Amino acid sequence: MFREYSAFFNKQYRDQPDGGFLITLQKAFLKALRDGYADKQLPNHIFYADDCFVVYRNLGFLKDPDFQEALAAAEVDSVLLGRVWRIWLLAWSMQCRWRSEGLLLDCGTYNGRAFQVALHYSKTRLGYRKDAIVACDLFEDPPDEARKKDHGPDLREKVAKQLGQYGQVQVIQGALPQSLMHAVGSPITWCQIDLNSALADSETFRYVLPKLADGAMVIFDDYGFSRYEETQMELDEIVSKLTNSRIMELPTGQGLYVHRR
Numbered sequence: 001m002f003r004e005y006s007a008f009f010n011k012q013y014r015d016q017p018d019g020g021f022l023i024t025l026q027k028a029f030l031k032a033l034r035d036g037y038a039d040k041q042l043p044n045h046i047f048y049a050d051d052c053f054v055v056y057r058n059l060g061f062l063k064d065p066d067f068q069e070a071l072a073a074a075e076v077d078s079v080l081l082g083r084v085w086r087i088w089l090l091a092w093s094m095q096c097r098w099r100s101e102g103l104l105l106d107c108g109t110y111n112g113r114a115f116q117v118a119l120h121y122s123k124t125r126l127g128y129r130k131d132a133i134v135a136c137d138l139f140e141d142p143p144d145e146a147r148k149k150d151h152g153p154d155l156r157e158k159v160a161k162q163l164g165q166y167g168q169v170q171v172i173q174g175a176l177p178q179s180l181m182h183a184v185g186s187p188i189t190w191c192q193i194d195l196n197s198a199l200a201d202s203e204t205f206r207y208v209l210p211k212l213a214d215g216a217m218v219i220f221d222d223y224g225f226s227r228y229e230e231t232q233m234e235l236d237e238i239v240s241k242l243t244n245s246r247i248m249e250l251p252t253g254q255g256l257y258v259h260r261r
């Protein structure tokens, strides 16, 4: 059922010259597809969300009851369901690292819903985690590029309450990467960076990189989007200068980096 959500929330649909044209085309395409099947529903092998259209796939993650429960627990809305594959990568990668020592660090937590899905999924499957979970954001007065409807003076507290059930959670309000000085514990075993800014993303990664555990995973939410081409260039430069590795660009628009010491 989740595959029916094809939210056009990418800002480029609104501010690029071809945005309106692409929306019209994609809506017509979806309608033609639905009309082409006898029951007017997309079949189970088709996925059309996260600005990705794929066919003849198993899409096993959509059928995972723990993932479905996590989406429900975090009360995700249709905008988040429109990027459900991205959220699945967060949940999957976090549960890979849940039992390893070190911090789980979310840089750009916003209202905490996406992070909560990953935490709920991992905790349901693997139980209590003793090491710290850190959520960082400005929470109010963000730069225009990163502004969303829930930003405001109460957001930090709301997020702290919402995430508190998942273990030893620290919610840090302030500008990254400087605010990370207040993060308690190390090394970092899992990290997401999602700040919608090449400078903030790359400076945060520069801070995080030397603190990563062997096998740590870092998910860059903005890495593959053409809007954030500069972000990809900056991150690639850091990785090529300081490691022997490469960031994996995923069809969802995310980048996945696996750290080897």
Ligand SMILES: C[S@@+](CC[C@H](N)C(=O)[O-])C[C@H]1O[C@@H](n2cnc3c(N)ncnc32)[C@H](O)[C@@H]1O
Pocket (backbone or CB within 6 Å): 107, 108, 109, 110, 111, 112, 113, 114, 115, 136, 137, 138, 139, 140, 142, 143, 146, 147, 174, 175, 176, 177, 194, 195, 196, 197, 200
């Ligand atoms: C795209 S939103 C994050 C969305 C969130 N990860 C999710 O999946 O729902 C980007 C967030 O980065 C925050 N942000 C932007 N620049 C920042 C900075 N320098 N320091 C801390 N937070 C920042 C904004 O306040 C905003 O909440």
